[in-house]
Amino acid sequence: MSTTTTTTAENAAQLRFPPNVQYNASRTYTVKFLSSCFAGAVAGVLGLQNWLGFALFVLATLLTSACLYVKCKARPAKYMAGGWWELVNPGQENIFSFVLVWTLFYGIVHVYD
Template identity: 80%
Template sequence: MSAAPTPDQAAQLLFPPNVQYNNARIYTVKFLSSCLSGAVAGVLGLENALGFALFALSTLLTFACLYVKCRGRPAKYAAGGWWELLNPGQENIFSFILVWTLFYGIVHVYD
């Protein structure tokens, strides 16, 4: 009977080109999700904490969708496991703020 592999041994079983491909797709989905939520926050005219609450909700919804897509085993598809799916990333936060302010300015310019 063999013991369960340690996390280091499990990471060695991942095929690097597949992990690189999966990470690129995860990054793209999270980027598009943050831009879409920024556009929604801007059009709705959300300000301050409400806008960031929408970003947090969007991040959690994206995590849930990716988790289901990974069939509940994210460590099989991404080296970081569930944390790789949940982490919004600094660049996605900045993208959210950029799109949020852009759409807020376009829609609510004369309010």
């Protein structure tokens, strides 16, 4: 039974056109990056500290993933190689971008608190 599942998965992977998959991955990365930077700016302006800021990041990541899931018409495996995991995975560089923007905006807004 696993050989038929593997064969079906391989056949489905062959149906994806590599330049389209690369374009979709690039656009997904850009949307996630902008979402994490915006969430970092919001966390900084609101003055969130510690776990509340990271909770906002998780919430923003899940909201972005849900929007991308709707955009993929509930079939993300059709448009990207990783499927739904590719949508939910925030990526290490996005976490660092979030922290960078968070501390920048926190420092700018709350410098004299």
